[in-house]
Amino acid sequence: MTLKRMLENWSDLRKQDYYEDEPYMWGMSIDLNKCIGCGSCVTACYAENNLPVVGKERYSTGHSMHWMRIERYWEEPEGEADIDIKESEYPERGAHYTPMMCQQCNHAPCEPVCPVAATYHTPDGLNAQVYNRCVGSRYCGNNCPYKVRYFNFFDFFKDLPSPLEMQLNPDVSVRSKGVMEKCTFCVQRIRSAKDAAEDEGHRDYIEDGTFQTACQQTCPTEAIVFGNLKDEQSQVKQSWVSHEVELNHFEQDKSEDVRGYRVLEELNVEPCVMYLDRVRDTEV
């Protein structure tokens, strides 16, 4: 690209929506009202994505490898109903569960800092991680505001007892030590659905609900909705629209009673996951 062309098309280069013509932009919506914090999404993720079970000791030293985690927060007591909560160690109410996984940011802070470009953005809005390319500088993990990148601090699969390798998912590679990994939005399922759609002759359309991510599939309360944000008919897009959350904004301009928000969106990282705020009975 010549300098002249760059200067002429400067506004194009500065455009936020890089992949306008792309038919897919994968997104998610998580309803915290529905989430009961059971952790089955985490278990499903372990099974689907060949995550190592590190054991109690390594979990406590912070070497766990759960791509998806249930964050539990105790809310500050508010209103009359919560007055007694302050005193007790385990308040009966007020626990707040947030399933947290890679937010597939469109302005991902992890991407520009990787020295070998092992993490990059796919045109369909995924933040991809190339395990084979990763040298393990861990800058991406530091720069992730959600801290959802997981580093293979050990060779976790080295001592896998003999028949257990049969339970590994053949569609997903097993990572070795020294490699960064994270939630992929079950990219293997996305790719096979795309392939199937192409076999049927349509390159740019997958019907909503044709496939699910592992966490979505397992959630007993259907709190997780996944789909194509470019498809106006998809459930996830409708959810985003009805809760007035839009891509390409770092501040949502919306009415009082909608619950949608994106975590840390004020950092302008453009996450693709929308959360629906939990409604407390004290607020009603």
Add this chain to the structure above:
Amino acid sequence: MSDYSMKDIEWAKINRDVLASLESPRKEFWIVLGVCLVLVLCGVAAEAYQYNEGLGVALMDRPHFWQLYISNFVFWIGMSHSGTLLSAILLLTQADWRKPIYRFAEAMTLFSILTAAIFPVIHLGRVWNMYWVLPYPNERTIWPNFRSPLLWDAAAITTYATSSILFLYVGMIPDLAICRDNAKGWRKKLYTALSIGWMGRASEWLAFRKTYVLLACFLVPLAVSVHSIVASDFAMSIMPDWHITSFPPYFVAGALYSGCAAIITLFVLLRYVFKFEAYMTTEIMDKTAKLTFAIAMVWNYLNLSEYASIWYSNDMFEKEVLMEKFFGPYHWVVWGMLLCATVAPFAMAFKKVRHNMWAMFWLSLVLQLGMWLERFQIVSPPLASNHEPWTWAVVWPGLVQLTITVASFGWFTMLFLIFCKVFPSVSMYEVKEMVFHRRKASSRTEMEDLNKVKDEMIKQEEGLS
């Protein structure tokens, strides 16, 4: 003034004294060298263990993806800066008191950069693929990511290491020729090869001077840019308390600060071990201490302005991390840094301290400790209290990291001591120049004799060509 006592040193004595440092150091030299070797071996063992088991044995975890290795890297890169400052900047500003001490300061630059270069390598998850960071031609036409500060780092370090080797070597050529003329055995062969046929002709001196000044001009901006790039490892991220605009100048000032402190340490040690009392005078120590004091004040100013800009920015995250630094689990690191690097340098305001070699020695160690703590408090506390409260965790470096840290000091000292034993650690020709100028100031007649000799040499030279 003790400064002018140097004029009484005879030229032959300069050669004799400096060359003696290549032959017979005190007994302590060998003891220190042995200890260093043991430390290095411990470090190699720790690294081998970490290489086999994975980085988890170093007790880094999520969110502490970076820890001591990175703070050590910044520390050593910082230390490498003052060698260039003393040598290049003081050469360009024609401050002649640099002459007896610049050679070892340059060697310090080189060896601390060699030590620094170890850290980003061993901190990689897959060390064996580290060359992927460099833009080398390959059959798959895969390029590294030019937007990443780590790539800039790799480029900056290799450039800086190459140029400081060149600067050190070029400045040493006339001295190597002196060594060659006085050496026997393997040393003779080594110095003959390295002095590349230096005869001391006027034309050679002319070319030498030009090259040396040019290199100095190149090195000064390079040194500033190298540490700015190291600063951008942090400043380019979005982490609260790393994402700070004033980091590049703050890092450069910190680098010069810890480097000057290191020069003072080595100054006292070399003076003692190699009996250089006549060359490394208290006068020079006084000037070095004043320089260190000035730089310490610049660093303090930048440090305080960093706190102020965070405080007045009213950024929720930044402010919280700052408060966590002062009152959180890492508070003693920050307070220790302020004590060692902000309060302690004021001792140098007193002439008595500046003129007492061993007081300066201990003070310089305190300053370096302060600067080391500074690097640790840049890396760790912001990671411990990041954007995501669920991941907040306090982690202290494990035994493997500490072993490698201690070993890095051993590695640096070992390289430095070997250098001092093989190469002249005081510049002979520059000291002679210094003595020459001192004499010029004191007596005219002797000068005229010397000028005659110089004129004759130039005439001879012209006749030859």
